[in-house]
Ligand SMILES: Cc1ncc(C[n+]2csc(CCOP(=O)(O)OP(=O)(O)O)c2C)c(N)n1
């Protein structure tokens with residue numbers, strides 16, 4: 074039965090993961106996502122699952138690799154610097170075609186940076202942070218409700234494509250508390266994993282690997298992976314249209330930046346400024362063709378991000394209407410509704 | 426009546442090996458396969474291959490195998506074992522893999538008392554990448570990145586992993602063996618059996634370090650390589666059992 078609960082975004086991810094059948098969590102502490110390992114440590118072992126705190130993020134992602142190769146649903150969470158350490162393992166998992174859910178409640182960087190909320194890990198998430206060239210579905214929740222529902226979706230996408238999937242959040246969606254509807258998880262994928270390494274009883278031995286040295290096997294493998302990423306682009310694009318029908322200004326924003334933009338858009342609409350928003354929910358695959366269609370229709374496309382313009386590059390790559398594109402960004406903080414509202418007024422010709 | 430006294434272990438695949446002549450990786454492979462057969466574990470084993478000359482483990486040992494990034498095999502094995510505690514899980518790693526890039530992973534797996542078995546092949550060099558200096562490279566040994574010989578003032582000392590890992594509470598068994606004489610091979614096999622038993626009895630982490638050869642990168646004939654193992658190598662890296670737990674903590 075669906076029920077309404079009130080909790081933090083970081084905890085909602087855990088509830089969604091557990092609902093989706095995740096019984097294995099490995100991680101290493103880093104602010105601002107510690108609620109996730111804390112929640113999992115308190116709940117998983119009690120329900121017969123496994124929580125293990127690793128010695129590093131490098132170990133974490135390799136615990137994940139081993140558990141995923143065993144055919145189990147498994148999750149980790151971290152923040153920028155920790156996600157960087159996981160890139161080696163993520164590349165191996167993509168190469169070995171292993172599913173898992175990776176949560177990045179990102180902080181501001183580069184380097185040790187700060188713990189302020191930021192969307193500075195967009196490049197790393199959607200362009201493949203590790204070596205060799207690979208992609209993964211990247212989901213960007215903007216509410217506690219979505220922290221819950223996208224966690225469940227992430228597990229299905231990971232299994233569907235035999236590929237890591239990422240949830241990209243930030244300190245604000247992670248820390249904010251709001252009510253959400255805890256819906257029942259309904260799986261969209263087969264639970265069978267015939268490729269899993271379970272001991273070769275009754276079948277020939279099998280391998281999980283990413284090394285292909287003979288002939289042109291690595292080329293064949295890469296084309297196969299590429300076809301999978303293309304299929305994601307065809308089948309998995311998700312976005313929200315918010316008051317876009319009659320809009321003259323289309324905001325493009327994801328996650329927390331989109332959440333704040335909604336408030337500013339409501340204020341602007343009350344003043345008769347026709348503005349709306351295209352909110353990508355999947356950052357990879359990016360809703361490119363929809364964005365192009367919207368860009369053709371409106372006068373101005375305002376990209377708002379908590380960075381200095383990373384998704385902006387994908388927006389520009391999606392449309393030829395470059396003269397309509399404007400940008401409002403803050404690398405290490407949330408833009409306030411007032412700031413966005415002021416920008417909308419300015420762009421609509423109403424001045425400051 | 427004819428009686429077969431020697432044959433290919435069931436778990437060793439009948440293919441041509443890629444190892445260089447005189448390399449001991451093949452002997453270690455055979456001991457591994459024989460022990461898997463001895464305990465009847467072929468159908469409930471998951472191996473973890475590393476990076477280096479040993480990565481092709483999956484071509485030779487007839488069990489399920491996952492491939493780990495360089496040095497991370499003990500972490501991958503941890504993930505496998507935690508997900509499938511009823512399986513027999515081993516890693517097979519070289520010295521570059523285990524004693525350099527993967528020191529953190531092996532120390533923490535051992536310290537957690539992770540119920541896995543590590544076969545560690547120490548040939549004092551990075552074989553696959555062309556004979557560079559490893560953490561186990563002997564003092565004075567010339568390699569492609571210690572062309573004047575390893576100097577402890579600049580390069581530090583050869584690291585003794587069997588001894589180091591034996592100091593950790595979670596380690597149930599730690600031994601160093603060699604495979605340069607029939608007698609040593611017999612002892613090596615006993616050690617591997619013990620290491621397997623530790624895992625089967627859930628006693629904790631077990632490791633067997635093999636002193637091995639790399640004639641190709643040492644620039645030696647196979648027989649001279651054997652002599653080096655029997656001489657200077659086993660002098661600095663003494664053979665023996667460094668830890669053998671009698672009882673698991675929880676018993
Ligand atoms: C992250 C990373 N760094 C470096 C390498 C290159 N590399 C491949 S094998 C190897 C050394 C292997 O040496 P060892 O573990 O002693 O095994 P051997 O080849 O001697 O059996 C290195 C450094 C790599 N594959 N990955």
Ligand code: SF4
Pocket residue numbers: 443444445447448449450478548552553638639640641642
């Ligand atoms: S390079 Fe060295 S370790 Fe590798 S197969 Fe040849 S002899 Fe063995």
